[in-house]
Amino acid sequence: MALSVVLESTIRNIDLAPQGQLKIEWVQGHMPVLNQLRKEFEQELPFKGKRVVVCLHLEAKTAYLAKVIQAGGAEVTVVASNPLSTQDDVVAALVKGGIGAHAWHGATAEEYHQHIHQALDFKPDYIIDDGGDLVSTIHRERRELISQVKGGAEETTTGILRLKAMEQNGELGFPMIAVNDAQMKYLFDNRYGxxxxxxxxxxxxxxxxxxxxxxxxxxxxxxxxxxxxxxxxxxxxxxxxxxxxxxxxxxxxxxxxxxxxxxxxxxxxxxxxxxxxxxxxxxxxxxxxxxxxxxxxxxxxxxxxxxxxxxxxxxxxxxxxxxxxxxxxxxxxxxxxxxxxxLVNLAAGDGHPAEVMDMTFALQALSLYALATQAEPLPVKVYPVPHEADLRVACLKLEALGLQIDDLSEEQKSYLSNWVHG
The missing domain is CATH 3.40.50.720 (NAD(P)-binding Rossmann-like Domain)
Incomplete structure (x- = not known):
């Protein structure tokens, strides 16, 4: 099959873009938390002038995350974290929308490795990783990029284990946020998704x-x-x-x-x-x-x-x-x-439901926001997702569901924080 190179991208067939766009529009209608963040990012442009490389499973929900980050002012390139989960029509739709991509379904091990290098040629300021392939490649083969990358976020348990091992060995070159460890991630994405x-x-x-x-x-x-x-x-x-x-x-x-x-x-x-x-x-x-x-x-x-x-x-x-x-x-x-x-759920299916990934990808977007808006560069280590971001996603999700919860009174707060009361 003939390959196309479009907008600094390497993809299988740009003509698949219309059906990929329909998939993205479908999940967008079921991701209210990301929709709210997109509105805010369009106003604030927190990623203006920054380059972001996203290495995740390239299907519709990931595509919408990339578009939300793009809406915040970033130049975005995507690359696959698994060759069997890539959906060529979705990748084509991203390229049509001005997002770079280096991926196609069924890539060989050699092609997969080449795609990661092509994505890193974009010289990202920030990364979103899944399983640590971007981080590993940067530290092993593309060390000239360590000073370029200001930080990133990791999606999975496996990736976080690798990051913590690198941190412990003094080998981690830039700060990373452990998105998988956020409560609104592991309690919902990992269990229900x-x-x-x-x-x-x-x-x-x-x-x-x-x-x-x-x-x-x-x-x-x-x-x-x-x-x-x-x-x-x-x-x-x-x-x-x-x-x-x-x-x-x-x-x-x-x-x-x-x-x-x-x-x-x-x-x-x-x-x-x-x-x-x-x-x-x-x-x-x-x-x-x-x-x-x-x-x-x-x-x-x-x-x-x-x-x-x-x-x-x-x-x-x-x-x-x-x-x-x-x-x-x-x-x-x-x-x-x-x-x-x-991964059977992505290689042989469409992955987690959109409503679940809405929460996870909102955490990714807010983690990237936290990195991009820091007054001073963070020391190099693995960080938890900021509690405010975890809570924000929870509140936005409740709001989208039309649910309300109780608030503590000042007296109740005082009772909980004072050891004298019985």
């Missing part, structure tokens, strides 16, 4: 019933809680595998079975990994799985299901449906891997 979008991706890909099946969820963080909760709601029997004793107790008290993966592997019909670690499901687990078991990953990188072990055990492989690869083992059993072991 992941819970719904993972099962949306699995069900639309397999067209199989979940009720009556046994689902094994690896990891009981906020994302794992959401995946397990929705599986239970769909009528599945749920097993949780954990390495954290506290989280394992929580899963048990929430009504789920808890056991090691080697035991759960013999029982599961669906397996979903949500840990952020590698080799969560590997050779010894594949060897005891039942025929027809379906494997999916909802962690950031495609390392949680060990694909090398799976290939080594397989006598034959084939694609049986879009985003489903069959691995036929020597004894005749068949195991099925969804979306190449990449």
């Amino acid at each position: 992941t819970g719904q979008s993972v099962w949306d991706g699995i069900m639309r890909t397999t067209n199989l019933v979940v009720a009556g099946k046994t689902v094994v969820v690896a990891g009981y963080g906020w994302c794992g809680k959401g995946v397990a909760m929705r599986a239970k709601g769909l009528g599945a029997r749920v097993i949780v595998c954990e390495v954290d004793a506290i989280k394992a107790n929580e899963a048990w008290m929430d009504g789920f079975q808890v056991m090691p993966m080697i035991e759960a592997a013999t029982r599961g019909d669906f397996f979903v990994t949500v840990t952020g670690d590698k080799d969560v499901i590997r050779g010894e687990h594949f060897e005891v799985m039942k025929n027809g078991a379906i494997l999916a990953n909802a962690g950031h990188f495609d390392v949680e299901v060990n694909k090398d072990d799976l290939k080594a055990l397989a006598s034959e492989t084939r694609i049986v449906r879009p985003n489903i690869e069959e691995f036929k083992l020597a004894d005749g059993r068949k195991l099925f891997l969804l979306a190449e072991g990449r």
Whole structure:
């Protein structure tokens, strides 16, 4: 397929822009918090004269975040954080709207790496990252940009783990805000967004019933809680595998079975990994799985299901449906891997609902706003989202829902802050 280079962009087909624009308009109608911030940014222009590179899953909701940042006066370039989640029509619509882009669906590892470098050639003042690929590339291969970048925000648990390791080792070169750790992010995006979008991706890909099946969820963080909760709601029997004793107790008290993966592997019909670690499901687990078991990953990188072990055990492989690869083992059993072991909710679906990403992307926008409006440059470290920004998103969301809450009286505030009162 012929490629187009438009407005310092490398994309697949600019002619797809009209259908991509329709997708963006649809989510815009369901993102009231971002809509309010856009109005404010258009008045204030907090990013005027600044360059921003956004590395996220390039679908409609991300596209609208990029447009909101652009409305604040920034020049914006986007690049994919996952080659299978890129929607070429949405990317084309962004380019038509004056936003640079370097991405296409199904990019090879080499193309993916090249796209990141092309985006960084834009020489950003600020970045929004997902999983740490921008930050990692800057620090390993593009160190001349460290003094150019004034700060950024990170979307994911995985990315924050990498950032904190860099900070601890004295290797972080500019301040970063840990958006994933904001309450309005992990309580809603990770739990309700992941819970719904993972099962949306699995069900639309397999067209199989979940009720009556046994689902094994690896990891009981906020994302794992959401995946397990929705599986239970769909009528599945749920097993949780954990390495954290506290989280394992929580899963048990929430009504789920808890056991090691080697035991759960013999029982599961669906397996979903949500840990952020590698080799969560590997050779010894594949060897005891039942025929027809379906494997999916909802962690950031495609390392949680060990694909090398799976290939080594397989006598034959084939694609049986879009985003489903069959691995036929020597004894005749068949195991099925969804979306190449990449994020199933985005590689095989449309990702989190717009109403959920409205809150998360509002936090991204406000984090970028906090960085851009600082009177003095921040010391280099990983920062939490400002509490005022977290609370602002919560209040705007309630307002959009038409909900009101109570206020404390001065007497009540005094009571809560005074140890003398009984």
